[in-house]
Structure formats: C-alpha cells, structure tokens
Amino acid sequence: MNKYTELTEKYLRGQKKRSLLTILGIVLSVTLLTSIGTIGMSYRDKLVRQTIDNYGDYHVSFNSIPGEAVPKVVNNATIATAGVISREGYAVIRSTDEKEKQENPFAAPYRYLNVKGYDANAMNMLRVQLDSGRLPENPNEIMLSTWSLDHFQKKPALGDRIRLDLGVRKAASTGKEKKINGMGDFGWDLDEAFQAQTQSEFTVVGLMKPSSHSTWSSAFIFPGITFNGNQSIDPKKKYFVYTKMKSLDQMKKKTEEIVSSLQIGSSDEGSAIELSRDNSIQNSRVEYNNELLKLYGKSTYAGVNRSAILAYAAIIAIVMMCTVAVIYNTFHISVLERVSQFGILRCIGATPAQIRKIVFKEAALLSLIGIPIGLLTGTVFMKILFYGISFLTLGFLNDMRMVVSLPILAIAGLLGVVTVYLSAIGPARQAAQVSPMEAIRSSGSTPAENITSIKKSLLIKKLFGFEGQFARRNLQRNKKRFRITAFSMIISITLFIVFNGLVDFLKQTTPSGIQYSYSIAYEGPSKRIHDSVYDDLLRLDAVQQAYKFYNQQAMAIIPKRKINPKYYELRKERYVVEAGDGYRTDNNFLQSYGDNGLDALQAKLTAGTIDKEQMNRDNGVVVVQKISMTTEQGQKLIIDQTDFKVGDQIKIRAVEGSQAQYQAVTVVGIADQDLLSKGYHESATLGFITTPEVFAKITGDDRYSRIFILANSDLPNEPIADYLQALTKEDGGYSYRDRVTELAQAKNDATTASLFFYGFIGVIVLIAFLNILNTVSTNLILRNKEFAVLKAIGMTQKEIGKMIILEGIFYGLFAATYGILIGTALSYGTHRLLADAVYTEWAIPWGSVGIAFAGALLTALVATIWPMNRLNKANIVDSLRKEN
Known part of the structure; x- marks a missing residue:
C-alpha cells in the first residue's frame, strides 16, 4: 500500500452492506430530483401544446386593422412570423321561416355564413380543427362547419361546389351597415337586412369540428374559412394579423410601438380567448395570448410572471434542500460511525490532511457509482410511467410525451456531486481533528x-x-x-x-x-317542455338519468356582513344599491334540477344536508357561491363571493314572474359547484338551487324549458339522438346539444x-x-x-x-x-x-x-x-x- 487513500476501496468492498446503504441514499435522492425535473419539463411541454391548441400558436394579435396597416405589422423588425386573416363577407344560407319565428320570437332573420380568408400561417397559428377533408389551399376552396350543413337548401358534401353571395349586414329601417367587432359575431337585430355585394363560387374541401364552447348565436351564425394568400392587400378591408415575436422581452413595449407606428388612433388591449369560442365578442384591437405567454414566464401581467417564477423557484429550492438533506444524512452517518477507525490511522502516522483525503475519495467513489445510477433510474422510471400512459385512453395525458432534458440531468448530477462533498466536509474534519487515543477508545x-x-x-x-x-x-x-x-x-x-x-x-x-351527455331546450312561445317528453326520455334504456332544469334570474338582498371582503374589494360595482342592512343584487339565479337532481347534489355539499320536505316547508336553498375569476392584473382567483352558512336567511324574488314580493329563503347547504359541473362558475353569479315546489312558490312559474340527460355509457346512445332529432323535426321550437x-x-x-x-x-x-x-x-x-x-x-x-x-x-x-x-x-x-x-x-x-x-x-x-x-x-x- 503506497497511499492511505488506497484503504478506501478496501473499506468499501469490506463493508458492502453499509456502502450499499449509502449508495442507496444517493441513488434515491438523485432519482427524486431527476423524476421531478422530467415530470416538470414533460408537463410544461404538454401544457404548451394544449394551450396552443386552445388559444393558438401566436404571441400577440392586431385586430380589425385597415389594409394599409398590415405590411407595417408583418414587416416590423420585431416580428418573426405573421398570419393574416381577412373578412370576405357574410353569406345568407337561408332565411328563418315564419313557423320558427312564431316559436322563437328572438330568432335571427337569417342563417349566416361568416366567411374569412386565412393564409397558411394563420391556419397553422390558429389550429383550425378538421372533422374531415383538408384545409383550403387556394381562394376558390372553402371549409364549412358541420353544424351549418343542414341549413343549406341542398346539403353540401366534400367536393361539391357552392355559390355564395357575399355582402354585409345592415339595419333594415335605416340602411346603416352593422358594425362588426372582432373575428366572430355575437347576436343580431330583429330589424336586420342583408345586402349582397359580390358573388363567389367555392369547392367544399373540408369540414370543421363544431365548437366546444359555442354560444347561443352559434345556431344562426356559422364560420366559413377560405384561403387568402394576401398577395395583394385591399385597403378597404379589415384584417387580423396574428404574430410571433422574435424575442418576448419587453413585448408589451414593442407592441405599443408597433401600434403607434400604424397611426390608427387609440388601441384597446385584451387577452386572447379560446379559439373554439368563434362567435364571442373580441373588441380589443390588440390581444395578448397570455395563456401561452405565462408558460414562458412572459405574460403581460407582471404579477403573474413574478408569482410563477417565485413559486417555481420555491418548489425547486424545497426539492434541492430535501435532496441535500437526504444525501448529507446518509453519508454523515456512514462516516461519523467510523471515527475510531480514523483514529487508528492517526496512530500509525496518517495526517489530518490524509484522513480528509480518504473521506473525500470515498465521497468521489460513491458519487461515481450512485449518481449515474440515480440519473438512470429516474429516467427509466419516467420512461416506464409514460410507456404505461400510452396504453391508456386518458384525455388530458393521452398525448403527453416524455421530455428528457439534458440541463435537468446535468443539474441533478451536479447537485448530487456537490451534496456528497458537502456532506463529507463535516465528518472528515471531525475525523481529522479527533485525538488518536480518544478515537481508539471509542x-x-x-x-x-x-x-x-x-x-x-x-x-x-x-x-x-x-x-x-x-x-x-x-x-x-x-x-x-x-x-x-x-x-x-x-x-x-x-x-x-x-x-x-x-x-x-x-x-x-x-x-x-x-357533466352531461345531451341537453334539450324549448324556445317556443310557451317556454315549457311537456312532461311527456321527460317521461319518454326516462323510458329509453340508454338514458341513465334526466334532470328537469328550472331557471330564473333572481334579485337578492345580500347582508353586508355576508359579503366576502376580498371579493367586495374586487367587485364593488356589484354592491351599489343599498337595501336595509345589505345590497340588492340582480345577477343571481334561482334553479332546480328536480327532486332527483337534489339527490345527486347531496354528494357535492361542503356543508349542510338536503331534506326535500324541510326545503319545501322552509323555502330551503343550496347556495353555490364559489367562482373562478381573473382580475385586471391577470391574477386568477378561486374565491367565494359570499360567506353564507347553513341556517342563514336571504330575501330573494324573481326578476320576471307574477311574484313581486321578496320572500325569505333558508340556506340548507353550501356547494362549490352546481350539479352538472366539476368546474367553478366563471361569471359573477350567485346560484340558489331548490326544489321545484319552492321554485314555483317564489317565481310563480312551474315551467321548465330544458332537460339535461346523462347517457348510460354501457349502451349505444343512438336511441337518444334519434329521439331528439325526431322531436326537433316535429316541433321547430326544440333544439338539442350532443355532448x-x-x-x-x-x-x-x-x-x-x-x-x-x-x-x-x-x-x-x-x-x-x-x-x-x-x-x-x-x-x-x-x-x-x-x-x-x-x-x-x-x-x-x-x-x-x-x-x-x-x-x-x-x-x-x-x-x-x-x-x-x-x-x-x-x-x-x-x-x-x-x-x-x-x-x-x-x-x-x-x-x-x-x-x-x-x-x-x-x-x-x-x-x-x-x-x-x-x-x-x-x-x-x-x-x-x-x-x-
């Protein structure tokens, strides 16, 4: 033996169990760090791809700008890629017939096709979802919504040619053109006329999937997409330009400079909404894709960025501290228990420096063995996990893919090395400084x-x-x-x-x-679904459950002491009309899902219990007071609007109906979500769920105009769809949704x-x-x-x-x-x-x-x-x- 440090290998071989235990501690710690890092990177990759599918692969959009401004945006030095969309005009698919107008007095005068021209970049950025066929590739090709097909005089199929008269919508009484904001449209006027301007012929090459977040106007205004390479920009048209910045640093400042250079006046700002909400209002001239940007830590809301970065840093710090502690603990015990052995070496001539070298060499050898194994086991474990996921039909993670990040592996390995050496410093110093005779007596x-x-x-x-x-x-x-x-x-x-x-x-x-499979609504003059329809549905074997849905807007007097102070600071405008010791609010809804709905709601209560007889006797209600909202600073809140408890009384009355007097209702339960949702309400509505009897007593109305249907997942659902289709053909006042x-x-x-x-x-x-x-x-x-x-x-x-x-x-x-x-x-x-x-x-x-x-x-x-x-x-x- 030429050097004392050669004892290290002999000791590790001689004390295999103790060495294996120490290596195991290092392996577990590095495995943990590698697994967490890999999951984090993979989950972020999934969120980015999902957010791009939902909100688009762009950073900022410039909406409804004149044609002469488009080149100034596209060619700006800060823009990497731009997709351009043009409004081509509206086309009338068919007029609403008199029978439908009688059954639904608020029906739009026409079924419209809203035709827009996308270039290739725009189609890629906005993730146009195909149901069948392909995307348009030239200006005489068009893609239609599957929901629009039945409203054409002759139902078009892929490959068919259709002729459309494109034009504008006007007020029939004044002839003034209807002002359109944003990509889509919401609503119409009953006093509305259509003026054709040009005629175009298109070949149907693709069909779009229906929107998953459609609004009530989706039944009358349908999207149509054609190709527009924008080789020539028409200065009379309005365009939408979706852009990706070269750098996300100071993005808001760069955007404001671009808007200023366009010289188009004031510009409203907003955040992008989901792409599937085709018919929603989009008034903002500049929209930031904040859902995507915040995943990069570049949201236009500084508070969101700061919070996300600090939270990620804190989580990483906790993991690192725990990892350090685990390795330190394992290695410290291993070295500290051998103080007597180091004392013997001191007695035969080893210096303190040589003792320290022995310990550090042991640390190096253990690191060379444990850290690569830890990196390998962490990666293999994640590979097995993702391989298992690939065999499952799981919506959210079905396309989640494993992302192996070299920086994560390097950080995990480096942290392991540093930690083992830091863990060895204390014991090595103690072993080197101990008195040889004292160590031998140990x-x-x-x-x-x-x-x-x-x-x-x-x-x-x-x-x-x-x-x-x-x-x-x-x-x-x-x-x-x-x-x-x-x-x-x-x-x-x-x-x-x-x-x-x-x-x-x-x-x-x-x-x-x-959380429902189908819904059917009646918009005819009576606003009432006959009980025979409900009974017919229950007789279908494919129907697991059906809920009658009673719903009316209600006024309520909210006591001041029952308003959540944090919510009040954010939404003071809701509480301005004082009434006694509280505020009168209008944005509330009195609802009932029928008696069977109350039975199902019992499992969702966070407080209280449901007794239908007691509810009928005491005007009992279940209060849904938690909502999801976004503040002006971009902070997303899951918050209670009010602080009602079981036993509290609230004065409410229907906004419409024969009962004009306030009546006291008693809170019998609290629920965070309503019966048919696992999410929180996104609008500032306070829900009161009760029995049909109490609903009729307070509103003076015992009608229900909607039924929610839960299908039996073990049976084919065709009988339900067939029945609902037959019902809508028999009475145009009925409409249904297949979910x-x-x-x-x-x-x-x-x-x-x-x-x-x-x-x-x-x-x-x-x-x-x-x-x-x-x-x-x-x-x-x-x-x-x-x-x-x-x-x-x-x-x-x-x-x-x-x-x-x-x-x-x-x-x-x-x-x-x-x-x-x-x-x-x-x-x-x-x-x-x-x-x-x-x-x-x-x-x-x-x-x-x-x-x-x-x-x-x-x-x-x-x-x-x-x-x-x-x-x-x-x-x-x-x-x-x-x-x-």
Missing part, C-alpha cells in the same frame, strides 16, 4: 456525548416500562445521532405535505368540464388527472419511505455492538426488541411533529407565492397531516424489522469482538 459507534445526567420520565416508565426508559435514554445520550436520523424523517414528511398541497392546488385550478364526446373527454380528464396527481404523490411517498427505512435501519445496524453489550448484561431479546420498537415510535413522533409544522408552513408559503397568478383559499391540509403522522410511525416501525432480525441471528461474542 466503541466503534458514535461517541456518546458528555452527559452528566438524563432526566427521567415517570410517564414513559409507567406506559412502556424500563424498555421505554432505555429507549428514551438512548435517544438522549446520542443527541447528534438522534437529530440526524430524525432530520431525515422530517425532510420526508415535509416533502410529502408540500407536494400533496401542490396537487390539491392543481386539482382546484383544473376544472374537468361539463357525449365532451363528457367522455371530461371523464377521461378527471381519471387522468387523478392518476397523474396521485401517481406523483406515490413516487414521493415511496422515496420518503425508502429514505426513512434506510436511515433508521442504518442507525440500528451500526449499534450492533451496543445491543450485544445489553444482551451480555442480561437483557432478553424480547426486551431489546421492545426497546428498539419504542425507539422507532419516539423517532416517528418527534419527526412527525416537526415535519408537520414545517411542511404546513412551507405549503402555505408556496400557496402565497402562487397567489398573484392563481388565488385559492388556503386551509390547513388535515388529510396530508393525518397521513404523514400515521406514515411516519408506521415507517419507523417497519424500519426496525430487518435490524431486529439481524440482531436475533447475531452471536453476542462475535458482535463484541468486531467493529461494525
């Missing part, structure tokens, strides 16, 4: 601290006997070892609580969509989200469990000689076993207490950091706390089983003779 385990007395606990002795006293004293006399072991458990508990809190946060902010595909998607999304969220929590739990198991087991194994001494002086194996189990319990209790406190505090801290982007009410995570507490005790007990089995087999004399 028993081979961590030297007991200089303790003059140990406090006795009569309670411990009474509850657990002398074994409990021994267990408690063992922890007290080796406080450093106790703290190191407990620290590892605390870190694991903290990690679990923080990430479980993040999962709950994501679940709150990820609504899963609609089966969307319902299946919503269910898949809910299943997928649960699988993803709890699978991720499972990874955290598994790694935390193995970490605690490793640490506690290592601690006990390294005390073989100590336990042999106790056996030699008369303690039985059963008594030693009880003492070890009690030590595990004490470890678990101590770690659970501190881990819960720290984890809860950090969970609140990350919640506060995210508040500027998405605000939700924070509550103490009692569920996570309970699981963490029970898990800590259980894991600590399980961690004692293997060492106890090893102690049972060990020979007392051999254990006393040899070092660990």
Whole structure:
C-alpha cells in the first residue's frame, strides 16, 4: 500500500452492506430530483401544446386593422412570423321561416355564413380543427362547419361546389351597415337586412369540428374559412394579423410601438380567448395570448410572471434542500460511525490532511457509482410511467410525451456531486481533528456525548416500562445521532405535505368540464317542455338519468356582513344599491334540477344536508357561491363571493314572474359547484338551487324549458339522438346539444388527472419511505455492538426488541411533529407565492397531516424489522469482538 487513500476501496468492498446503504441514499435522492425535473419539463411541454391548441400558436394579435396597416405589422423588425386573416363577407344560407319565428320570437332573420380568408400561417397559428377533408389551399376552396350543413337548401358534401353571395349586414329601417367587432359575431337585430355585394363560387374541401364552447348565436351564425394568400392587400378591408415575436422581452413595449407606428388612433388591449369560442365578442384591437405567454414566464401581467417564477423557484429550492438533506444524512452517518477507525490511522502516522483525503475519495467513489445510477433510474422510471400512459385512453395525458432534458440531468448530477462533498466536509474534519487515543477508545459507534445526567420520565416508565426508559435514554445520550436520523424523517414528511398541497392546488385550478351527455331546450312561445317528453326520455334504456332544469334570474338582498371582503374589494360595482342592512343584487339565479337532481347534489355539499320536505316547508336553498375569476392584473382567483352558512336567511324574488314580493329563503347547504359541473362558475353569479315546489312558490312559474340527460355509457346512445332529432323535426321550437364526446373527454380528464396527481404523490411517498427505512435501519445496524453489550448484561431479546420498537415510535413522533409544522408552513408559503397568478383559499391540509403522522410511525416501525432480525441471528461474542 503506497497511499492511505488506497484503504478506501478496501473499506468499501469490506463493508458492502453499509456502502450499499449509502449508495442507496444517493441513488434515491438523485432519482427524486431527476423524476421531478422530467415530470416538470414533460408537463410544461404538454401544457404548451394544449394551450396552443386552445388559444393558438401566436404571441400577440392586431385586430380589425385597415389594409394599409398590415405590411407595417408583418414587416416590423420585431416580428418573426405573421398570419393574416381577412373578412370576405357574410353569406345568407337561408332565411328563418315564419313557423320558427312564431316559436322563437328572438330568432335571427337569417342563417349566416361568416366567411374569412386565412393564409397558411394563420391556419397553422390558429389550429383550425378538421372533422374531415383538408384545409383550403387556394381562394376558390372553402371549409364549412358541420353544424351549418343542414341549413343549406341542398346539403353540401366534400367536393361539391357552392355559390355564395357575399355582402354585409345592415339595419333594415335605416340602411346603416352593422358594425362588426372582432373575428366572430355575437347576436343580431330583429330589424336586420342583408345586402349582397359580390358573388363567389367555392369547392367544399373540408369540414370543421363544431365548437366546444359555442354560444347561443352559434345556431344562426356559422364560420366559413377560405384561403387568402394576401398577395395583394385591399385597403378597404379589415384584417387580423396574428404574430410571433422574435424575442418576448419587453413585448408589451414593442407592441405599443408597433401600434403607434400604424397611426390608427387609440388601441384597446385584451387577452386572447379560446379559439373554439368563434362567435364571442373580441373588441380589443390588440390581444395578448397570455395563456401561452405565462408558460414562458412572459405574460403581460407582471404579477403573474413574478408569482410563477417565485413559486417555481420555491418548489425547486424545497426539492434541492430535501435532496441535500437526504444525501448529507446518509453519508454523515456512514462516516461519523467510523471515527475510531480514523483514529487508528492517526496512530500509525496518517495526517489530518490524509484522513480528509480518504473521506473525500470515498465521497468521489460513491458519487461515481450512485449518481449515474440515480440519473438512470429516474429516467427509466419516467420512461416506464409514460410507456404505461400510452396504453391508456386518458384525455388530458393521452398525448403527453416524455421530455428528457439534458440541463435537468446535468443539474441533478451536479447537485448530487456537490451534496456528497458537502456532506463529507463535516465528518472528515471531525475525523481529522479527533485525538488518536480518544478515537481508539471509542466503541466503534458514535461517541456518546458528555452527559452528566438524563432526566427521567415517570410517564414513559409507567406506559412502556424500563424498555421505554432505555429507549428514551438512548435517544438522549446520542443527541447528534438522534437529530440526524430524525432530520431525515422530517425532510420526508415535509416533502410529502408540500407536494400533496401542490396537487390539491392543481386539482382546484383544473376544472374537468361539463357533466352531461345531451341537453334539450324549448324556445317556443310557451317556454315549457311537456312532461311527456321527460317521461319518454326516462323510458329509453340508454338514458341513465334526466334532470328537469328550472331557471330564473333572481334579485337578492345580500347582508353586508355576508359579503366576502376580498371579493367586495374586487367587485364593488356589484354592491351599489343599498337595501336595509345589505345590497340588492340582480345577477343571481334561482334553479332546480328536480327532486332527483337534489339527490345527486347531496354528494357535492361542503356543508349542510338536503331534506326535500324541510326545503319545501322552509323555502330551503343550496347556495353555490364559489367562482373562478381573473382580475385586471391577470391574477386568477378561486374565491367565494359570499360567506353564507347553513341556517342563514336571504330575501330573494324573481326578476320576471307574477311574484313581486321578496320572500325569505333558508340556506340548507353550501356547494362549490352546481350539479352538472366539476368546474367553478366563471361569471359573477350567485346560484340558489331548490326544489321545484319552492321554485314555483317564489317565481310563480312551474315551467321548465330544458332537460339535461346523462347517457348510460354501457349502451349505444343512438336511441337518444334519434329521439331528439325526431322531436326537433316535429316541433321547430326544440333544439338539442350532443355532448357525449365532451363528457367522455371530461371523464377521461378527471381519471387522468387523478392518476397523474396521485401517481406523483406515490413516487414521493415511496422515496420518503425508502429514505426513512434506510436511515433508521442504518442507525440500528451500526449499534450492533451496543445491543450485544445489553444482551451480555442480561437483557432478553424480547426486551431489546421492545426497546428498539419504542425507539422507532419516539423517532416517528418527534419527526412527525416537526415535519408537520414545517411542511404546513412551507405549503402555505408556496400557496402565497402562487397567489398573484392563481388565488385559492388556503386551509390547513388535515388529510396530508393525518397521513404523514400515521406514515411516519408506521415507517419507523417497519424500519426496525430487518435490524431486529439481524440482531436475533447475531452471536453476542462475535458482535463484541468486531467493529461494525
């Protein structure tokens, strides 16, 4: 042996179990970091692609600008790519007949086709969704909405040629052209006329999927898309230019400079809405695609960017600190328990510098073994996870793909190296500085601290006997070892609580969509669906459930003390009309889903209970007061508008109807969402759900004009669709919506989200469990000689076993207490950091706390089983003779 450092390899080979335990700690930590980084990058990639599908692949759009301004935008030095859309005009598919006007007095005079010309970049940026066929490639080709086909005199098919008279909409009485804002249109005037200007012939080459977020005007105004290469810009036309910036830095300033150069007057700003909302109002001249930009940390709302960056940094910091702590703990125990061995080396001539080199070389070797394995296992684990997902029909993650990021792997590896070396500094310094004679006198385990007395606990002795006293004293006399072991458990508990809190946060902010299969509405003069229709639907085997939907706008007097102060500061304009000790509000709805709807709503209550007889007697209502809203600063809030409790009374009356007097209703329950949604209302509406009897009593109206239908997923749904189609042909006042595909998607999304969220929590739990198991087991194994001494002086194996189990319990209790406190505090801290982007009410995570507490005790007990089995087999004399 030429160098003392050559002892390192011999020691690692000679103490294989201890070395493997240390390597395992490093592997687990690097695996955790690699897994989290890979999931984070993959999830971000999924969100970016999904957001592009929903909102478009662009950064900022310039809406309804004159033709001469288009080149100034497209050729601006800050613009990388631009897609241009032109308004080609309206075309009348057919006029609304007299029968339909009688049944629906508010029907539009015509069924319109809103024709727009897209260039190739625009079609790519706005993700035009094909149902069949292909995208238009030249100006004489067109793509139609599938919903519009039945309204043509002759239903067009792919390849057919259609002739359209394109023109403008005007007020029939004045001849003034109707002002159109934005890409789509919302509403019409009954006093409306159409003036044709040009005639064009198109070949139908594609059919668009129907919008998933259509408004009530979608039944009268349908989109049509043709190709416009914009080789020549018509100065008389209005254009929409969708752009991607070369750099997202100072994007808002660059956009304002572009608008200023156009010299088109004042410019309103807004945020992009979902592409599927084709008929919604878009008045803003400049729209930022903030849903996409915030994923890049470049939202035009500074608070959102700051919150997201701080939250991500905090999460990464928590993971890094936990990883550092796990590796430090494992390596520290391994080195600290061998102080006597280093003392022997000191006695035969090794210098402190050489001792430090031995420890650091050991750290290097362990890093070379553990870190690559950790990177590999983390990557392989994620590969297996994503491979499994690929076989499942899961809406939200169905196209999620694994993103292996070299920077993530490099950071994980570098962090592992740095952490192992940092973990070695303290023990190496201690081993180098210890007196050689003192080190030799050590028993081979961590030297007991200089303790003059140990406090006795009569309670411990009474509850657990002398074994409990021994267990408690063992922890007290080796406080450093106790703290190191407990620290590892605390870190694991903290990690679990923080990430479980993040999962709950994501679940709150990820609504899963609609919850019904079909709906049928009646817009005829009576506004009443006959009960025979409801009965017919229930007779269909394919119908799982059907709900009569009663709905009327209601005025309510909201007591001032019941208004959420935070919501009041944001929406003071809602509370301006004082009435007694409260405010009168109009934007409320009294609703009923029938008696069977109340039975289903019971499971959604967060407070109270449903008793239909009591509700009929006391005018009982269930209040839906939580909404999702976005502030002017771009902060998304999940917030309660009011603070009603069970037993409160509210004065309400219908806005329309024969009952003009306010009547008192009693709150019997609180729900966060209504019956048919897992998301929160996005409009500032307060919902009161009641029985049909109470609805009729308050409104003076017992009519329902809509039925929601839940289809049986195990049976074909064609009978439902056939019945609804026949009904609409028989009476033009009926219209229906087929949401089966969307319902299946919503269910898949809910299943997928649960699988993803709890699978991720499972990874955290598994790694935390193995970490605690490793640490506690290592601690006990390294005390073989100590336990042999106790056996030699008369303690039985059963008594030693009880003492070890009690030590595990004490470890678990101590770690659970501190881990819960720290984890809860950090969970609140990350919640506060995210508040500027998405605000939700924070509550103490009692569920996570309970699981963490029970898990800590259980894991600590399980961690004692293997060492106890090893102690049972060990020979007392051999254990006393040899070092660990």
